[in-house]
Amino acid sequence: MIRRKLMKRTLLIGPVLAALLGAGVVLGCASDTGIVDGRDSGNGAVATQENSERGGGESGGEHGPGGEGAEGRGEQGGGEGGPAGSEEASGANLAPDETFDAVRGGARLILSYDAASNAFTGTVENTTGNVLSNVRVEVHLSNGAELGPTTPVDMAPGQVMDINLPSTQASFAGWVAHAEVGSGAEGGQAGGEGSESGGESGPDGPEGAESGSGVDNESMEAAMSSPIIPLDQTWNGVLGGLAISANYDAATQSVNATVQNTTSQTLCYVQAEPHLKSGTQTVGELGPDVLGDLNPGQQAVSSVSVASESSLAGVAFDGYVVHMEVFDCGGPGPVPHAGGEGGEGGEGPGGEGHGPGGEGGSESGAESASSGSEEGSGASLALDETFDAVRGGARLILNYDAASNAFTGTVENTTGSVRIEVHLSNGTELGPTTPVDMAPGKVLPVNLPATQASFAGWIAHAEVGGGEGGGEGGGDHGGGRSGGGEHGGTGEHGPGGERRGGG
Known part of the structure; x- marks a missing residue:
């Protein structure tokens, strides 16, 4: 049970080792x-x-x-x-x-x-x-x-x-x-985002490692995913610089797509990975269908049959999602999905990851009522940079103190059950701190000791609501909940689990 604290207190908690998944891109359509x-x-x-x-x-x-x-x-x-x-x-x-x-x-x-x-x-x-x-x-x-x-x-x-x-x-x-900030108008964002080999690319430029730091995972996945498309409808759109025209062929039970690179640079290791939907629930994934490198203006055709996945025999579905992946041209390409996948998360009308239903494994029972998880709250900060952001009414200001090897700062002015997490580029998650109810305007000091292992970047976030038990309001992105569980063995932070949630 959460008790209301009337005095300042220091939040201190050791690190939780995590295997973080990632990759994708920011997208835009004009x-x-x-x-x-x-x-x-x-x-x-x-x-x-x-x-x-x-x-x-x-x-x-x-x-x-x-x-x-x-x-x-x-x-x-x-x-x-x-x-x-x-x-x-x-x-x-x-x-x-x-x-x-x-x-x-x-x-x-x-x-x-x-x-x-x-x-x-x-x-x-x-x-x-x-x-x-x-x-x-x-x-x-x-x-x-x-x-x-x-x-x-x-x-x-x-x-x-x-x-x-x-x-x-x-x-x-x-x-x-x-x-x-930076990296040109088209948004090939500066710097790599993670540490794992491969690195799924940004819409018009490489964006970092696929699994590395774990930040931006859900947003990137969503940026490279279409809305849920009924089986009898086609979809035309742009995902990360790739113009897509997709349809489902009932006769062959295949998801077909024409893919064209609309950017001014080569997009590497392009592959299609359609997701099958029953309502807002992901019931299966097809592919990936490897299309290879696409030069500016170049087209490719993808066709993936449901029959190619024996595990989907007899599985009912009424819609599909077009999901594309692009990887850093300087890396070795995509890394095969390893380990068990976390439970599938419900997905709202906003498509993969961004709708009210949301995507992603639940965090001790459902991470946040937000439409987008904040483990993807931004690219890693350099060690000498300051994190200053407001989420759900909680303003978190945090710095890394090399002398004490800890993240220190304050969180203020929120509602109930505030807790803090820091994600390091070496794959470690610090926190969350014990949830604390905060009165309006109240400020609490934060101190999260880091790991002995070195790291090159970090990102933080404050979470609000949901109680100590971890039911944080319905799935990482909202209403949908996944069975894997963020801290469970096969959820987002499980040893082999891959966080796939609503996608």
Whole structure:
């Protein structure tokens, strides 16, 4: 039973060893217009808004969010707030009347929804002493639309720019945002994201190791996955720079797709891995169907038969999801899925990982009511960087103290059952701390000792609600729950378990 604490206390907990899965990308599909105005320079820059309304495709997350998924990101999980990588799963979806305020890669994004103008307005600020290159902003809606990214802009130290991203006419119940820094307009995010060989690639550039750090896993998976498609319908969309036209052939019981590289660079180790659905539940995965490297403009055809998976004989399904994978051209390519998979998570109308149903193994019974897990809240931070993000009303500010080999900082101003986790690039998860109820405005110090093993990056997140027993509100991304369990033997952090949740 959780007791209310009236005094400051230090949260201290040892590390939990984890095998983290990962990979995928940030994606964007273009349409409308957003505006970014440079306050300091006085020069306005027109931005493009990318609307990816995929009939219930991905929503934040980040990702989502994410994460970016990912959540990662997070945004409201603030962490996609990392220097590199997707933030679509960056945190739980915000309500339309909530404000997003998070720092990522030195860029502080403050954003809110203005119902009168049906647009997201706010500012992005360079909080560093250096020029931030290619700063852009995205918003992911729970109805599946993606707004942005805005046109990348270089920002001088201390510069503040106005953001205006028109929303869609379709209604939405939640949203998440993130700012991205560096790596060009197309979003090949800087730096690798993990440590494991291979490394699934970003939409237009390599994005890091497939399993490595474990951040952004859900958001990346979602960014490379279509919404759930009824068997009698075709789907056309763009996943990570790959233009897809897919259909299900009932006569041959095959998922067929034409795939084209729409980016300006080669996409390597491209493969298709359709997921079969019964309602929102994943009942099987096909493939992967290896398409190989695709040069700019090059097309390939994928066809995967249900009969190719003997385990699916007699399994009923009424829909499918197109899931694509792209890997770092400099790596060895995809790593075969190993070990048992965690229980399948329910998936909401928002597609894989971002909808209310969500994707991913449950975390001691269902991780978070957010639409995007925040283990994907952002790319790994460097050891000397500060994590500063708001998620579910909990603002977490955390630094790594090399002298004490611990992560120290504060968490403040939240509702009930707040706990903290830190994920290291060496595969270790620190925490979660013991859940604590916090009064409005209350601040608690945090101290999470790190491991003796070295690490090159880290990401953190605060979680709110769900109680000490771990029922955190229905699946990593929302309503769906998976049987594997995040801390179980075959769930996300199990020794051989692969976190597949709703995908």
